[in-house]
Every structure is written in structure tokens, then in C-alpha cells.
Amino acid sequence: MKLKEQLELYFVMGSVNCDRDPREVLTEALEGGVTMFQFREKGEPCLEGEAKLELAKDLQKICQQFSVPFIVNDDVELALLLNADGVHVGQEDDDIEEVRRRIGTKLLGVSAHNVEEAKRAIALGADYLGVGPMFLTTTKADIRKVEGPNVLKKIRTAGITIPLVGIGGIKLNNASEVIQAGADGIAVISAISRVPGTARKMSNLLRARHDPEFVE
Numbered sequence: 001m002k003l004k005e006q007l008e009l010y011f012v013m014g015s016v017n018c019d020r021d022p023r024e025v026l027t028e029a030l031e032g033g034v035t036m037f038q039f040r041e042k043g044e045p046c047l048e049g050e051a052k053l054e055l056a057k058d059l060q061k062i063c064q065q066f067s068v069p070f071i072v073n074d075d076v077e078l079a080l081l082l083n084a085d086g087v088h089v090g091q092e093d094d095d096i097e098e099v100r101r102r103i104g105t106k107l108l109g110v111s112a113h114n115v116e117e118a119k120r121a122i123a124l125g126a127d128y129l130g131v132g133p134m135f136l137t138t139t140k141a142d143i144r145k146v147e148g149p150n151v152l153k154k155i156r157t158a159g160i161t162i163p164l165v166g167i168g169g170i171k172l173n174n175a176s177e178v179i180q181a182g183a184d185g186i187a188v189i190s191a192i193s194r195v196p197g198t199a200r201k202m203s204n205l206l207r208a209r210h211d212p213e214f215v216e
């Protein structure tokens with residue numbers, strides 16, 4: 001399966017984003033049609049050390065049962081220890097070239113906020129970009145200015161064809177807007193982690209656009 005297809009419904013989550021056992025939340029999300037998963041253990045009070053490692057191992061096993069890629073946010077050490085399928089880093093995180101050197105051919109996702117950051121990430125070896133925040137969100141404390149889906153159009157107009165997901169405040173009622181603006185998929189935290197059944201609804205919505213009689 002091509003990376004653009006794998007990025008269609010990208011669930012990002014950590015224990016902080018869950019009101020119940022993250023293992024149950026992930027299993028239900030994967031049953032609902034999530035196509036890629038990122039373990040992002042951030043915020044207050046996030047797990048560390050042994051507890052973080054144990055949860056990561058369990059979530060990776062669940063992804064393997066569904067043959068869905070398991071990506072680790074920021075923690076390159078953990079990604080290598082688990083032989084994860086890839087890492088996702090921010091523009092400011094460890095220098096992107098250094099991360100690429102350490103992970104070899106594993107997937108490298110980089111956050112980008114505008115065209116200039118998108119170009120920089122690509123030059124440094126990104127395989128896909130996470131662009132946002134698309135809409136207002138309280139899930140991430142230190143979000144940059146909300147540029148909206150328009151920034152996706154600008155990136156595509158700049159001739160950038162790399163696989164892209166939008167992220168930030170994406171819900172069932174605004175997901176289509178992100179795709180129409182040029183994203184290959186959507187990256188979602190709370191809409192899926194806190195509301196059972198949302199993954200299935202988003203999956204159906206996203207897949208419908210490939211149906212022949214689909215009219216936008």
C-alpha cells in the first residue's frame with residue numbers, strides 16, 4: 001500500500017488523550033478503519049520510563065495485529081528500541097538530518113506550519129508532512145497560529161507533491177475540507193480517542209471519495 005493511502009486516517013494518541021485504557025481505545029479505532037497510528041505520549045501527566053515503554057510495546061503489538069504502521073512521536077530512542085515503523089518530529093526537535101541518519105529507511109514524518117517549513121522538511125529528508133493546526137484545538141498546549149486548510153492549498157500550489165496530512169481540531173464535520181484543500185489524509189487525536197465510533201464514521205467518509213458516483 002502506498003504511503004499516501006496509509007496516511008488516509010492517521011490516529012495520534014497517548015494515555016493523556018484517553019478517558020479509558022489506551023489499549024481498548026486503539027483496538028476500537030483500528031477496528032473502525034484507522035490506517036496509521038502514532039504513539040504520542042505528551043502533556044500532563046504523561047507516562048515515562050518503564051510505564052511508557054510497556055504501553056508502547058502493547059500498542060505496537062495491537063498495530064501489528066491489524067498490519068497498521070506504528071509511528072513514535074519525538075522519542076527516536078524508543079522508536080529504535082521497538083523497531084517501530086517510523087518517527088514523527090517537529091521542526092524544532094532534534095535536527096531532522098540527525099534523526100534521518102539514526103533511523104535509516106524508517107518512515108520520517110515532520111510537522112510543518114507553512115510552505116517554507118514544508119520545503120525545509122522535504123530538503124532534510126521527510127517522507128510525509130503533518131500540517132497544522134487546521135482548526136482550534138486544546139489538545140496541544142503550545143499550538144502555532146491557526147492557518148486553516150488554506151495552508152495546504154498554498155503548499156500544493158507551490159508544487160509540493162509529498163504525502164500530506166492535516167492535523168488540529170479535525171472532527172467529522174470539517175474533515176472533508178482538509179482533504180479538499182489538498183491533504184492525502186487527516187491526523188486526529190481527541191475526536192477519535194474520546195468519542196467511540198468516530199473512527200468508523202471518518203473512515204467511511206474518507207473512503208466514499210473514491211467511489212465512482214461520489215459527488216463532492
Ligand SMILES: Cc1ncsc1CCOP(=O)(O)O
Nearest residue numbers: 137139140168169188189190
Ligand atoms: C499534535 C498537534 N499538532 C498540531 S495540533 C495537534 C493536536 C491535535 O489534536 P486534536 O485532533 O485533538 O485537535
Ligand SMILES: C=C1C=NC(C)=NC1=N
Nearest residue numbers: 073088111130131167187
Ligand atoms: C505535531 C504533529 C503533526 N502531524 C502529525 C502527523 N503528528 C504530530 N504529532
